[in-house]
Amino acid sequence: MIRHCVHISPNEVKVDGKALIHNDKGSTMLTELYRTYVGDYPKFFKMDTLSRVGFLASELLLNAEGNRCFEPREDRAVIFFNRNASLQADTHYQSTIQNPENYFPSPAAFVYTLPNIVTGEIAIRNKYFGETSFMIIDDFDEKIIMKNLENAFQDPITKSIIGGWVDCSDEEHFEADIFIMEKD
Amino acid sequence: MEELIYKLKQQIIEALNLEDMKPEDIDDNASLFGEGLGLDSIDALELIVMMEKNYGIKLQDPAQGKEIFKSVAVMADFIQKNRTK
Amino acid sequence: MEEKIGGKRMIVKVSDNIISPLGTTSAENYAAVKAGMSALRRYDGLWGLPEPFFASLLDRKAYADDRQTIDEKIVIDSISKALEGTVIDTTWTKVLFIISTTKGNVFLLDERENGLPKERVRLGMMAREVTKHFCNPNEPIVVSNACISGVCAQIEAMRYLESGEYDYVIVCGVDVQSAFIVSGFQSFKALSQEACKPFDANRCGLNLGDAAATIIYTRKDKVNDNEWVACRGAIRNDANHISGPSRVGEGSYRALRVALGDLDPSELAFINAHGTATPYNDEMESIAIERAGLSSVPVNSLKGYYGHTMGAAGVLETIISMQAIDDHNILATRGFDTLGVTHHLDVTDQNRNTEKRVFIKLLSGFGGCNAALLMAKGGVQ
Numbered sequence: 001m002i003r004h005c006v007h008i009s010p011n012e013v014k015v016d017g018k019a020l021i022h023n024d025k026g027s028t029m030l031t032e033l034y035r036t037y038v039g040d041y042p043k044f045f046k047m048d049t050l051s052r053v054g055f056l057a058s059e060l061l062l063n064a065e066g067n068r069c070f071e072p073r074e075d076r077a078v079i080f081f082n083r084n085a086s087l088q089a090d091t092h093y094q095s096t097i098q099n100p101e102n103y104f105p106s107p108a109a110f111v112y113t114l115p116n117i118v119t120g121e122i123a124i125r126n127k128y129f130g131e132t133s134f135m136i137i138d139d140f141d142e143k144i145i146m147k148n149l150e151n152a153f154q155d156p157i158t159k160s161i162i163g164g165w166v167d168c169s170d171e172e173h174f175e176a177d178i179f180i181m182e183k184d
Numbered sequence: 185m186e187e188l189i190y191k192l193k194q195q196i197i198e199a200l201n202l203e204d205m206k207p208e209d210i211d212d213n214a215s216l217f218g219e220g221l222g223l224d225s226i227d228a229l230e231l232i233v234m235m236e237k238n239y240g241i242k243l244q245d246p247a248q249g250k251e252i253f254k255s256v257a258v259m260a261d262f263i264q265k266n267r268t269k
Numbered sequence: 270m271e272e273k274i275g276g277k278r279m280i281v282k283v284s285d286n287i288i289s290p291l292g293t294t295s296a297e298n299y300a301a302v303k304a305g306m307s308a309l310r311r312y313d314g315l316w317g318l319p320e321p322f323f324a325s326l327l328d329r330k331a332y333a334d335d336r337q338t339i340d341e342k343i344v345i346d347s348i349s350k351a352l353e354g355t356v357i358d359t360t361w362t363k364v365l366f367i368i369s370t371t372k373g374n375v376f377l378l379d380e381r382e383n384g385l386p387k388e389r390v391r392l393g394m395m396a397r398e399v400t401k402h403f404c405n406p407n408e409p410i411v412v413s414n415a416c417i418s419g420v421c422a423q424i425e426a427m428r429y430l431e432s433g434e435y436d437y438v439i440v441c442g443v444d445v446q447s448a449f450i451v452s453g454f455q456s457f458k459a460l461s462q463e464a465c466k467p468f469d470a471n472r473c474g475l476n477l478g479d480a481a482a483t484i485i486y487t488r489k490d491k492v493n494d495n496e497w498v499a500c501r502g503a504i505r506n507d508a509n510h511i512s513g514p515s516r517v518g519e520g521s522y523r524a525l526r527v528a529l530g531d532l533d534p535s536e537l538a539f540i541n542a543h544g545t546a547t548p549y550n551d552e553m554e555s556i557a558i559e560r561a562g563l564s565s566v567p568v569n570s571l572k573g574y575y576g577h578t579m580g581a582a583g584v585l586e587t588i589i590s591m592q593a594i595d596d597h598n599i600l601a602t603r604g605f606d607t608l609g610v611t612h613h614l615d616v617t618d619q620n621r622n623t624e625k626r627v628f629i630k631l632l633s634g635f636g637g638c639n640a641a642l643l644m645a646k647g648g649v650q
Contacts, residue, residue, distance in 0.1 A: 042202070042203065042204060045201045045202070045203035045204075046200070046201045072508065074505065074523060078506075083391060083393055084391060085391070085392050085413055087390070087391075090372075090375060090378055090390075090449075091378065093449070093453065094378045094379065094449065097448060097449070097452050098379070098380055100317055103319065104233050104236065104237050105233070105452040105453060105455060105456035106230065106233060106456060107226055107229040107230055107233065107453075107456040107457050108199075108200070108201070108226050108227075108229075108230045110453035110454075110456055110457065111226055111457075111511055111512050111635065113372070113375075113449075113453065114371060114413070114415045114634075114635050114636060115413050116413065116414045116415050116634075116635075116636040116638060117415075117511055117635065117636045119506075119636060119638075120506065120511045120635070120636030120637045120638065121511065123506040123507075123508045123637060124508050124509065124510070124511070124637065126508075127508045128506060128508055129505055129506055129507075129508050129519060129520060129523055130505065130506065131503070131504040131505060131506070132414075132504065132506045132636065132637070132638050133412070133414050133421055133504060133638075134412075134413050134414050135410055135411060135412050135413065135414075135425075136391075136392040136393050136396075136410075136411035136412075136413055137393055137408055137409075137410060137411070138391060138393025138394055138396075138397060138408070139393070139408075141408065144408060144410070147432075147434065148410070148425070150432075151425075151428035151429065151431075151432055152428070154427075154428050154431060154432075155503060155504075155527070156527060157527065224510070224513075225510075225512070225513055226511075226512060229456065229457060229458065232458075233456065246458045
């Protein structure tokens with residue numbers, strides 16, 4: 001059963017189908033959303049774009065769910081899919097090593113060159129000890145995603161999943177479509 | 185030295201993405217890790233990169249970082265003595 | 270013959286393969302590891318990197334091609350070898366491909382790379398090169414969950430088979446080292462300048478390695494005593510830090526607990542740990558293993574033979590562990606001399622005999638994720 005959903009794209013943000021008002025677009029919109037709806041998590045500014053999008057989407061989603069208590073739980077999984085893995089972060093990291101004359105590999109950039117980090121950021125923020133995972137398929141496919149998430153309930157403890165599509169090809173091109181799925 | 189300390193604070197803010205901070209917000213002698221600014225292990229590694237990039241100082245052992253990054257004042261002192269840029 | 274476990278049918282290994290600097294078959298790889306061999310060596314100035322590093326690398330020239338990347342080639346090679354002797358027709362719709370990788374094809378981001386189209390840096394495109402080769406009609410799934418990907422991919426396979434959607438799942442884990450990856454770990458000061466020493470008091474970091482490894486799984490009602498069953502797997506997060514492991518081994522302990530289930534720990538021949546030889550990882554695993562009540566179970570790590578093969582590790586190390594039990598052996602932890610973790614672990618630098626038939630594969634990765642997989646020869650009661 002799907003409870004609550006969030007959509008984020010460079011021009012649009014919707015929570016449970018209802019549009020949120022915002023002044024900015026693209027990467028500055030993400031900062032605006034952070035300041036308006038979160039505000040108490042400065043680690044946001046260390047995140048790459050994929051993690052910012054996924055993190056913000058999860059914050060809006062969990063605010064919609066309500067009763068946020070940040071109590072540790074193991075029965076909620078965070079499972080995302082995308083097409084571009086961590087491309088924006090990869091490109092950024094590559095730029096720190098591309099030129100032998102200006103070679104300064106950045107650990108803060110390197111740590112985000114794995115798409116699953118966004119699921120880790122959500123787990124840390126919410127104290128989720130449950131399953132976190134990330135998979136890549138070259139085209140968005142709702143059927144594949146839904147079937148995979150249903151399968152995740154085979155884990156004996158998982159009862160709830162924050163799942164969906166979180167993708168980003170560069171700082172200004174991203175989208176998230178995530179939802180909470182509860183075990184029937 | 186004061187000029188170095190101010191510049192260093194700006195560089196730290198930039199290197200560590202401390203978006204909402206200004207140099208005035210960082211006390212010269214406040215601890216950077218633990219209680220003070222609450223920086224973590226990745227921040228420490230990033231500061232090592234920053235030291236090399238901006239001042240030509242190479243730290244081979246991350247454990248050295250613990251002593252040098254105690255506070256901005258301690259860092260500035262170390263940089264003053266060891267900079268090659 | 271083992272009957273169904275609690276109503277579920279069993280997920281059974283059909284075949285496997287490893288392509289690594291130690292060989293191109295699972296048997297060849299196991300023989301090399303049993304004999305204490307390793308391809309780990311120092312590289313100075315390779316790929317224009319200013320700092321030397323220690324790694325186990327494939328001969329790139331042997332895989333040079335203008336149509337496929339080395340990642341794609343060794344995946345196709347490994348899967349082809351695993352398919353030999355099986356009845357599997359990869360054109361069937363009931364066959365699914367799952368690829369496990371952390372940074373497959375990432376070298377294509379380098380501006381100096383002019384060979385293949387940049388779009389192949391997309392992992393879905395890389396995986397489609399593979400399914401295209403085998404004429405498989407299904408969209409491949411790529412698991413990219415940091416260093417636990419190889420176990421995650423196997424857990425995904427188990428779930429797809431259990432759901433009945435597919436009859437065979439081909440899991441292939443791959444990663445090939447490059448300037449991108451090595452420089453990144455160097456920036457973390459996580460690499461050792463010599464052969465790594467898992468769980469050792471003088472350990473100082475990890476080595477990196479190339480590999481591709483394949484396991485093909487199917488679903489059966491009954492298994493014979495010699496068939497390998499993937500019994501239970503779990504993935505859990507530390508919810509602590511994106512790169513440092515939990516100081517209390519939270520996620521690793523919870524994954525172990527679920528994978529172990531109600532199995533009596535005395536049935537375990539060994540736990541093949543992640544054992545990367547970083548100060549923090551090995552310490553964390555010792556804590557997690559103790560919290561799970563498994564301190565008396567022999568522990569080993571294979572990173573001293575292969576280095577850390579990242580996306581391939583979970584698959585490769587599971588295969589070598591199965592080979593070891595088939596050979597009644599608990600493999601030595603190459604590089605280990607004196608225990609250097611605060612919680613006691615039964616680790617040695619010698620091969621040891623065992624008649625037990627069950628093991629756990631344990632892994633951890635960036636993003637705070639941890640995974641554990643219980644494998645049993647002939648299944649469990």
